[in-house]
Amino acid sequence: MKKFGIIRWGYVFFFSILLLCGKQEIVLAAVSAPDFPTLAIDDSLITPVGQAGSPQGEPGFNYVQVNDGATTNSSGGVWFNKPVSFTRSFRLEIAFCIDNTATDSDGIAFVMQSSGLNALAEQAGPTIGVWSNTGGTTPLSTGAIPQSFAIEFDTFYNNAGLTGDGMMDRDVPSGHHIAWNFPGSNDAYTTDGWLIIDKVLNHRDTVSVSDISDGLWHSFTVVFDQPTQTLRYTVPDFGVDVTVPVDDTFKSNLNLTNSAPVYFGFTGANGGYVQEKAVAFVDVEGLVDLDMRTGVFEKDPVKLLLDTGTTLAQPATVDNSKTIIYATYLSYKDTSDLADLESGITLSSLFPEGLSLVPEAVYFGKASEIMVNGLPEGGTALPFVIENGQLITTLPDMVKGNDYIVHFSVNYTEAPIDENLDAIIPVQTIFNGNAFVSSLTSGDPETHYYQMTGDFPPSLTTGSVSLTEAKANRQIVRQKRNCYLPITIEDQNSTQAKVYATDFFTEETAITEDDFSEMALIERSAITEPLTDTLMLDTNALAPGTTYYLAVYVIDTEGNRSETRFYGIDFRGIVEFHQAPTSINGTVVTVNELARSIRDDGYAYLALSYDEEPSLLSITNTSEGTWQLNGQMTDFLQEQQLLADEIQLVLYDPETNQLMASITSEEQVIFQQQPTDEANLTVDLKEYDCYFRFVPKMELISPGTYTGAINWRLESTIIDE
Known part of the structure; x- marks a missing residue:
């Protein structure tokens, strides 16, 4: 309530009216911390003036009292220490809350000013901390914050000059309202009255509001669009959406023509009653002047595939065997209001699915230090992750006046099943920004892409x-x-x-x-x-x-x-044992005939025949080795011991009667290839005199048929290396 400089008789008269009205019910509700995320405001980011307090609340849910709830006829203000520049677009999102008390007093104002961080209007309720006071006429703006622009959230209707409340709101409907003007300009005021000369505020774009001081937090957004030179403010909860031209009048009142830094914040005031008022800084974008573009290069030899700063008439084609370099250029200009950006901002690059694009590292450095022969090399390795088709890396501190490069190299190793590679690789980089710098996007997947081709030969x-x-x-x-x-x-x-x-x-x-x-x-x-x-x-x-x-x-x-x-x-070649007689027939003899066959050497000789089976013994050798054929007579069946101790198969040369071979119960070499001899062997046993030779046991012999077997085994000197 704007109560200040009231003469005694007016006070008594007003007091009498209160007595007639009866006792009012008082409902009190203090400002509570916001339940929505805010900037983590501390004393390094704001400057409180007048009756304003220090940051309160938990980190990330901070707010600041613009004026306290104990001091009447006082003002306060909170200034954000980082100025904004009207040379580029910016966006400010702030929330405000005015205590829901029985009696309103007096309101708050969003203010942009180039008078410095100690700016505050005369401490009195009607000023709301920014306007000129109700009294005084020369000049009209005396006591206001000079070089300023203000949007007031007025909770008390000043239109009673004789009571001391002044006539500031004479030209607007009664009740709560939101409007704007330039507090430091004489044009913002006129005068009224003949006994007491009061000032009248020339409200612009007034919006009547049922109840601003409802104890709730309300979002308030200010957006400056540099291309159209307009400043737009909105209060969605109250249906406020106003656009202010940033014309010569605006620029002159804020001293923009001299490139003065412009600070922003909130002021507020208590009149004859106390009422808590608080603000929370939710988002501040536009303090940094930064350019970004991404270049994609083919390495060895170096070839520019695309630049997100331009649109190529024909997309480049690159073979999948090539190493691809992504280099994002960040120019942090001297014209920035913020001297540095703390670490934590993320940079995201499109990372298409279905291709292997995993870099060994992502590097960061000043362009002047890491650019070598037109390509970046080395730098500081940054942490990164790949999520949902994006390669996301976290940037370190950056200082204005520097150009930086973020780069990484990739190779494409995967491919579609049973198809050659022919893929469109879109390129887009997003600088996600923070409270002080707007997010930037460079590249459009529809127009910035290159063609990746490749064969995957077996x-x-x-x-x-x-x-x-x-x-x-x-x-x-x-x-x-x-x-x-x-x-x-x-x-x-x-x-x-x-x-x-x-x-x-x-x-x-x-x-x-x-x-x-x-x-x-x-x-x-x-x-x-x-x-x-x-x-x-x-x-x-x-x-x-x-x-x-x-x-x-x-x-x-x-x-x-x-x-x-x-x-x-x-x-x-190979050594092969082709055949040997499978049956050798002896003659049927009587005991007398057996006895007559005994020769002087004591052996009985029984002639053999091959009437029923081939008599050939055949071996071939096409190899580099030699061979030998071994033979062994097995024991005769049917009680051989009754016939003789041992039975031998012997072969004699019929012409010389020389023993050619003897096959006994002991294995022994029968035929052997000599290095200079014929490699093959073909022997017709019919050409030899063949006998079973043994010493018969005449006293034990019993009638019967005696059979046995001969084991043939071919050995070779072949060695496979």
């Missing part, structure tokens, strides 16, 4: 790159055996691959594309595993003692072809 990891290498790594393969060649294929994205191979060829053979044919289709279910197979190849047409080669390549699902690899095989 790679044969088995075989050799040349015939010479294949020859040095030959696989030994024996005659009459299949050749088995392992196939292992590395491929990033294919689920299958076809194997193409030539026939076996020698070193002198020149192969052409027509010599290849499809040999196998290899499939896999898990991309993380290599494609594997083993080729089984027939070697019947190969000649022992020769080195052969096989050329192989693969084609994956996308049609990409691998390099040609070579396999070498050392094709060698």
